[in-house]
Amino acid sequence: MVNEYNVPKLTPWDMELCRMVESLTGKPCEPMDGGSEQFFIVVDYSEIKDIDVVAAIVGSIEGRVGQRLVDKIDQPDERRIIIHIKFSDEKLPVLMGGVKVSEGNPVHGDKYCRKMEEIRAIQVTRENLGKLIAFVGNGEMEIKEGEPCIFTFLNAGTVYAHAPENSYVVYDSPGRYAVISEEVFKGEFERKW
DSSP states (O other): OOOTTTGGGSOHHHHHHHHHHHHHHSSOOOOEEOOSSEEEEEEEOTTOOOHHHHHHHHHHHHHHHGGGEEEEEEETTTTEEEEEEEOOOSOOOEEEEOOOOSSOOGGGSEEEEETTEEEEEEEOOGGGHHHHHHHHSOOEEEEOTTSOOEEEEEETTTEEEEEETTOEEEEEETTEEEEEOHHHHHHHOEEOO
16 A cells, blocks of 8 residues: 555545546555555456456556556466556645545535525535535535535435535435535525524
């Protein structure tokens, strides 16, 4: 596993690359510590019989990392390929939260009313990150200096929703949430005390 010092050097796309490899091979793929300049992943192709599929997986990895590819070491006896990747030089936003918990709980949201209809909602603010994650059951907040934050979460178990700072996340039905701008929300709802 990559040591704590190097974790901030991994981009979200590096982690997504590992998830992609896992989905294609059916085997775990975690970034491993390769020193201060790089990390490596192990592509276990022991379950894959077609060598063209293995070549396609490696080609996908090469395409994603581009110039950051340092080395590929094929170990056919162990049916795995070790791929060394240079850390990205790109300055990335700070991500907070990101821990997937069980399905969100609308009880954590504040109560609002619309035309005698009670709803549950939480406004997206940096201070509300913990409440937002408890509310929808997952998510992370992207914070760039001088720009509004963005809360991203898995909605309905299949689609990522992006809620900008000051918008509202509104409970719709189990596992489903709507993102409504602050202006529209305040025009339709009033706080229930």
